Amino acid sequence: MAFQVPRGTQDILPGQSEKWQYIEKIAREVCSAYQYKEIRTPIFEHTELFLRSVGESTDIVQKEMYTFEDRKGRSMTLRPEGTASAVRSFVENKLHASPQSPVKLYYIGPMFRYERPQAGRFRQFVQFGIEAIGSDDPAIDAEVISLAMNVYKKAGLKDLKLVINSLGDQESRTAHKEALVQHFSPRIGEFCADCQKRLGQNPLRILDCKKDREHELVHSAPSILEFLNEESSAYFEQVKGYLDAIGIPYTVDKNLVRGLDYYNHTAFEIMSNAEGFGAITTLAGGGRYSGLVKEMGGPEMSGIGFAMSLERFLAAIDAEKAELPVDTGIDCFVAYMGDRARDRSVSILNGLRESGISAERDYENKKLKGQFKAADRLKARFVAVLGDDELEREVITLKDMESGEQQEISISMLADTILSKRI
Structure with missing residues (x-):
C-alpha cells in the first residue's frame, strides 16, 4: 500500500x-x-x-x-x-x-x-x-x-x-452591534445560515462572512467608526x-x-x-x-x-521573486584515493566538523572523478584531496573550487586554512 x-x-x-x-x-x-x-x-x-x-x-x-x-x-x-x-x-x-x-x-x-x-x-x-x-x-x-x-x-x-x-x-461595540442588528434584520433571510445565527450572537461577524461579503447590505452597513x-x-x-x-x-x-x-x-x-x-x-x-x-x-x-x-x-x-540568501552549499568535500586515505578521511572529516566547518565525504567508494562530481552537486567551496602518498607526508591538497587554485598543506592546518579563506 x-x-x-x-x-x-x-x-x-x-x-x-x-x-x-x-x-x-x-x-x-x-x-x-x-x-x-x-x-x-x-x-x-x-x-x-x-x-x-x-x-x-x-x-x-x-x-x-x-x-x-x-x-x-x-x-x-x-x-x-x-x-x-x-x-x-x-x-x-x-x-x-x-x-x-x-x-x-x-x-x-x-x-x-x-x-x-x-x-x-x-x-x-x-x-x-x-x-x-x-x-x-x-x-x-x-x-x-x-x-x-x-x-x-x-x-x-x-x-x-x-x-x-x-x-x-465595549460601549462603542454595543452601540454598533445594535445598529447592525437594525440594518440586517429586515433582509437577514437573504444571507447564509451562519450569518442568520450571527445576527443574534455577534452581528459584527456578518461583515467578515466569506459567502456574503459582496452583499449590498454588507457594503452599506453602518461603520464602527461612526459609533466610537x-x-x-x-x-x-x-x-x-x-x-x-x-x-x-x-x-x-x-x-x-x-x-x-x-x-x-x-x-x-x-x-x-x-x-x-x-x-x-x-x-x-x-x-x-x-x-x-x-x-x-x-x-x-x-x-x-x-x-x-x-x-x-x-x-x-x-x-515578489525576492531572493533569500540561503546558503545550500558546503565548505569542504574530503576526497580520497586509496584504502588508507579512505580510512583516515573519517577522522579528518570529523575534525573539520568539530571546527564548525560544514563538510562531507564519499560513502560509495567512487573514483576520484566521481567524488569531484559529488562535490559539485553539493556546491562545495573547497575539495581536500588525500592520497596514500600524501598521507605518508601528513599533507593534503586543498583545491578552491571557485578559483581553481590548489595548495598542499599540512593535514593539521586544514581546518585553520579553510576558516581563514572562508571569511
Whole structure:
C-alpha cells in the first residue's frame, strides 16, 4: 500500500526547509530586537479553552477545530490559533506578576484547522505570532504592527499593504452591534445560515462572512467608526499618529473586524499586493483584546498581538521573486584515493566538523572523478584531496573550487586554512 501525505498538509523537503529556517531566523532576530521572548505551549489543549477564548460563534469553533476525546473521555483540541494558549500559560504561570510590563511573548509552531485546502491555506499550518500583555498604551499597538512589518521587510518584501480599523471599547461595540442588528434584520433571510445565527450572537461577524461579503447590505452597513465614543476615537487617533511618526503607511477599512470574538480597539491586517500572489492576500492579522486574561482566571489586563502564516509568507516571497540568501552549499568535500586515505578521511572529516566547518565525504567508494562530481552537486567551496602518498607526508591538497587554485598543506592546518579563506 502506498501512503500519501494527508489532505491539507505538506512535506517540507531539503531545499525548501532552508527557506523556512531563514524566515524563522528573521522572526526570532526581530523579536530579540524588540525584546519579545519565546513561549512554547502544547499542541493540544482542553477544548473549553478555545470555546471560551476564541468564541462559540466563530467559524473556527463551529466548523474547523480538530477535537478528540482522550482515554479518560476528556475533550481535547489541536490548537487552531496561538493567542489562547499563550494567555492560558501567561495566567497559569503567573507571568502577570512580572515586574516587566507589558510581558512580551512570541511563538512559532503548527496550528490546525479543518478548512477546504487551497493555495496558501492548509489544515496544518505554521504560525509566527506575538503577544504583548499588560499595557493600554497605544504605542504598543504601533510597536506590534511595526514588528510585523519589519519581519516582512527583512525578508525583502516590498509590495505590502497595512489595513487598520478600530473596534472600539465595549460601549462603542454595543452601540454598533445594535445598529447592525437594525440594518440586517429586515433582509437577514437573504444571507447564509451562519450569518442568520450571527445576527443574534455577534452581528459584527456578518461583515467578515466569506459567502456574503459582496452583499449590498454588507457594503452599506453602518461603520464602527461612526459609533466610537470619545475615548475610543482618541485611542485610535493616537495609534494612527504613532504609525505616522515611525513612517508606516496604512489604510483605514471600516469593515475590518477580524474573525475572533476577543478583539477590541485596534485591529489590523497586512496584505500582499504582489501580482500573481493569489486570491487570499492576507499575510498577517491581529489586534488588541481585553477580558481574555480575566476569562482565563487572571487579573483584568489587556493585550495586543498578531499571527502570520509562514506558508503565505513564503508564497509572498515567491510572488515578489525576492531572493533569500540561503546558503545550500558546503565548505569542504574530503576526497580520497586509496584504502588508507579512505580510512583516515573519517577522522579528518570529523575534525573539520568539530571546527564548525560544514563538510562531507564519499560513502560509495567512487573514483576520484566521481567524488569531484559529488562535490559539485553539493556546491562545495573547497575539495581536500588525500592520497596514500600524501598521507605518508601528513599533507593534503586543498583545491578552491571557485578559483581553481590548489595548495598542499599540512593535514593539521586544514581546518585553520579553510576558516581563514572562508571569511
